[in-house]
Amino acid sequence: MTQSVFLIGPMGAGKSTIGRLLSQELKFEFYDSDKVIEDRCGADIPWIFDKEGEAGFREREESVIDELTQQKGIVLSTGGGAVLRAENRQHLASRGTVIYLCTSVEQQLARTARDRNRPLLQTANPEAVLRKLFEERDPLYRSVADIIIETDQRNPRWVIQDLKKRLEGE
Ligand SMILES: Nc1ncnc2c1ncn2[C@@H]1O[C@H](COP(=O)(O)OP(=O)(O)O)[C@@H](O)[C@H]1O
Numbered sequence: 816m817t818q819s820v821f822l823i824g825p826m827g828a829g830k831s832t833i834g835r836l837l838s839q840e841l842k843f844e845f846y847d848s849d850k851v852i853e854d855r856c857g858a859d860i861p862w863i864f865d866k867e868g869e870a871g872f873r874e875r876e877e878s879v880i881d882e883l884t885q886q887k888g889i890v891l892s893t894g895g896g897a898v899l900r901a902e903n904r905q906h907l908a909s910r911g912t913v914i915y916l917c918t919s920v921e922q923q924l925a926r927t928a929r930d931r932n933r934p935l936l937q938t939a940n941p942e943a944v945l946r947k948l949f950e951e952r953d954p955l956y957r958s959v960a961d962i963i964i965e966t967d968q969r970n971p972r973w974v975i976q977d978l979k980k981r982l983e984g985e
């Protein structure tokens with residue numbers, strides 16, 4: 816398996832965590848598009864949203880995804896909104912194996928509760944936001960996914976083992 820692997824899915828699905836572990840298992844280079852954006856900008860995601868708006872963040876995200884998806888033999892964890900732009904969906908779908916990590920809104924809330932780094936969830940009702948995002952984005956995730964993995968009630972190690980088996984069958 817020499818194709819790159821791209822992880823997509825909603826906030827708290829485990830893309831960043833599982834991407835890193837999977838890259839170690841596969842001995843692939845690991846990238847997290849959010850981290851690359853932050854490093855290049857010299858600021859964190861809340862700062863970018865604050866100063867440039869979500870639109871500014873999406874511009875940065877598109878250019879990083881276009882660049883990174885051209886690399887071979889990497890694991891790339893994307894941000895939850897990476898599938899919003901058609902250009903991103905096309906690059907992800909055509910340049911590697913796309914894995915959709917899905918999880919319930921309840922798990923998303925539990926896993927993101929202590930982390931202040933997600934501006935879209937800094938609201939009085941993060942549950943309503945996550946439900947709306949699910950309605951909008953689940954069809955987009957499905958439209959580009961080669962493999963869909965449920966991560967509720969499964970620890971990251973278990974998810975990796977399942978993923979490795981599924982990737983070998985690809
Ligand atoms: N399968 C899992 N089971 C339990 N906790 C998880 C799982 N996957 C991720 N987590 C935890 O959830 C939090 C969010 O994970 P993260 O990888 O940042 O998600 P994402 O990048 O998809 O937003 C982290 O604290 C991580 O340790």
Ligand SMILES: O=C(O)C1=C[C@@H](OP(=O)(O)O)[C@@H](O)[C@H](O)C1
Nearest residue numbers: 825826827849894895896933934
């Ligand atoms: O769902 C989204 O639109 C976002 C998800 C975040 O990444 P994670 O999915 O890794 O939390 C990050 O890219 C940004 O806060 C926007």
Ligand SMILES: [Mg+2]
Nearest residue numbers: 830831893894
């Ligand atoms: Mg992440």
